[in-house]
Amino acid sequence: MSGAVALRRALAAIPDPEIPVLTIEDLGILRDVRAVGQRVEVGVTPTYSGCPALDVIRGDIERCIRDHGFDPDVRTVLSPPWTTDWLSVDARRRLQEHGVAPPRRRDATGGLLELPVACPVCGDQHTTEVAHFASTPCQALRRCDACSEPFQHLKEH
Amino acid sequence: MSVAAHDGIAVFTLRLADDCLVLSHRLAQWSSRAPTLEEDVALTNIALDLLGQGRSLYALAAGLDGSGRSEDEYAYGRDERQFLNCQLVEQENGDFAQTVARQLLYSTFQQHLWSALEASRDETLAAIAAKALTEVRYHVDHATRWTLRLGDGTVESHERMQAALERLWPYTAELFEDDDVVANGGVEPRLLRAAWEADIDAVLTEATLQRPEPAWAPSGGRRGIHTESFGYMLAEMQHLHRCHPGATW
Structure with missing residues (x-):
């Protein structure tokens, strides 16, 4: 398994701090992951604009990327807005x-x-x-x- | 894009950001003081939504006005005259009825505003609006439920709710004011008035409340002129950052 594939799986498995039974991928918070050379770009969508868990999630993602030997670049994606659907x-x-x-x-x-x-x-x-x-x-x-x-x-x- | 249009959308965005921050802070003042635990949580959750929306808008404003300022610089580094929020959102919490009335009047306005801005030609503003629209629906729902319960409740709750409306109604005129800020990608507030009035009238009628008669129309918030209580609020809000510039935790 290549490093990028392993990283993608690890990112998808990060639990939501508020509802740990769900991962950030289950919730649709993790929008896209793109490796550009050494840098890994990740788009995250907040559930609510002021969700305090988003800062924790962002930190978890950055740590996960560094642990896999890449440089994190986490961006907030507002559109389309998050929905429970x-x-x-x-x-x-x-x-x-x-x-x-x-x-x-x-x-x-x-x-x-x-x-x-x-x-x-x-x-x-x-x-x-x-x-x-x-x-x-x-x-x-x-x-x-x-x-x-x-x-x-x-x-x- | 001309310089004027460029400046216009920056000012327009900053006004909305300041509305969000100031109302968020007022609602946060209810923390540990609301009538019930559930209400305490509801009001502070609404405050959190507004804070999140404000942060997105400040980030956008920093790009539009070319200053590159941080959210903290906007929130803690400006003086009273540099805040462009409407005077309605800075009004004191008062009793619970006054907070509910302020929520009803402003959230309903904001719902129409976000709805119109979803089609903004500024893609970031449109995205923030689409996101905020899903949130403000809850705020309107919350305020409407309380207006009905208090207005159509006891003699005491009805009187307090009516008094709160009388006290705050004059400040709603400013929401729909036109001025010389032409915002390319913004929306003219006066265009939102008819829909806002229809919504408010429907709630007030069902709540057995009277729409206050037009009286005086205070104004100036959008140009940095504020009511007395705003200075005190700002002093409290900015105290820590002014004492310890750049503090983080």
Whole structure:
């Protein structure tokens, strides 16, 4: 395996500091990786403009590139803006397994394809929003009407 | 591009950046003081969005005005008269109703602004606008929910919400003011007024609140003239950097 391929894999495996069950590639934060001689250019898209985790992610990426013997050049890519629609099916499943309700899938016009937010613990479709704005802007706090478990919901964005 | 148009878009961008920074700081002042824990988190998360948008705009302004200044230099290195934010965003938090009213009036304006700027011929500004638009929808949603709850709530909450609107309404005139800054790639604020009024009227009606009558129309923020409380806010915000220039942590 060449150094560049190994680096690409290592970058894709960097966990998100806020939701470590997902990698920066799962979330769509890692946009593109390009090796230009000794320099490696990486484009990252912030989930939210003021996301404090982005500075940590940037540091993680730079360290990873240096560890592989390259020079990092990390750039912020604002367009197209980040959306939860970029989360893969596998990423949604892993979120659910860790007790976080994944963002609901949407069609091309932004319409929700699944209406209820199901409880990630017992799977019941009857849940109630407790707080629309929870610990981070991307999450809401809900409670399951069936098993009473409180859980976080990664909001559609 | 002519020199005037070049300068215009730089000033236009700086005005929006200062709006974001100043409102962000005001909202951050609620940290540990909001009525409930959830609200504390919601207000500071909105503050964080605005800070992020402000940082992107300062980076753009530094290129447009040719100064190459850092975000910190814009935030901590300028005096009151060099800030070009509108006077609405610098108004004190007041009681919770006043903060909600300020959020409703300004976020709704900002939503229309970002929406128009998505088509800006300046690609970076268009990208920042498209990103910010996804965020400001939450801010409008938050302010609308609280306006309905307070306006159509108890006698006390209704009175406070109405009083907050009366207090802040005059400062909304400045949002739509035209002046001689012609921004190539910007948007003329007066064009946003009708859509803003329609949105605000719909929320106020549902919240059983009255739209205040037009009264005096203070102005000057866009030219660096600010209300008394802004100086105090700035002194607090800039204190550490002024004492320890270049401090990092």
